[in-house]
Amino acid sequence: MDTVTVSRETAAPPPVVHAAALLWMAAVAFGAFEAVLMITRLLLEGTATLVELLPQAGFRLAVLAGAIFLALRLRRGHNWARWTLAATLGVFGTLSLVMEPIQWLLDGGSVTGAMAGLDAWGWAFALSRTLHVLAVLGAVVLMFQPRANAYYASA
Template identity: 35%
Template sequence: MTGTALSLWPAPLRSGAPAQPPRPVLVAFVGLVAALLAGVAEAIVQTALLLERDEVDLAGLATGLGVRLGIYLVVLIVAIRMTHGARWARILLTFGIGVIGLLSLIIEPLAALLSADKFGDLFADLTVESAMIGLFRAIHIVAVLVAIPAMYRPGARRYFSLPRLSVSLGQTHA
């Protein structure tokens, strides 16, 4: 659906500009979407576990899910802007997802690893649900570790350095 009002990809902005982002940018976008989907899946499993408890703070749970959903929507919108060549989006994703987000994903497992007396203690209370959460978390981390470097591959760097036309002002921005 390129060239339509519903297209996610921009039309060429100037003569010689690519109609679609280069492969590394597409890889980064797919990686970010995969990370988001893994995060959603993890949130669903965690919510299901919380709802099984006798005393559930539904307001707190709903607030937490709302915040998480809001963050995921912002990340998706920024990722889409990144595919349009927005350098600010690439930088925001690098620090927001590649640094802060990645740290938030690895702090809990790292703390558990460091607090365990023996490596086997980590698996003493393993359930299907905790294994699913671990799997989704691992997918999330790997997807981020694929996406962020992809945004800095040579083809992507050239794409982000192309001058863009401002649609609202009609000016070229370097």
């Protein structure tokens, strides 16, 4: 009887890797939602034009597309995708999501004061940003669990 070897790319990833990839996709969805909220609000308020927002929107679209590409490669067992996601979006992406609120708190802002001043747009954005950060942190933790490490080591 012939033995058939199954490549890492066709084998199902362990649950932790599958969950990590799903969390990256969730983070992408939250990031897209936040971008739509921000752009829509700026356009409705008249504080920016579509032409002014296009470079930022294009950059965000590129980052989101890159994240999707990397999450799919992560799920297929590409260790380089795991490390790229961890370094770029896990570290620098998370910093970009939390730097402004942290700086605001360091400058004397209060969480209760901020919450009291939120409208529906602000609540939607805050909830999405919180879930976005939690998805990224969860994905990074799962990517480096022992079963995930074994999956990538089997390459």
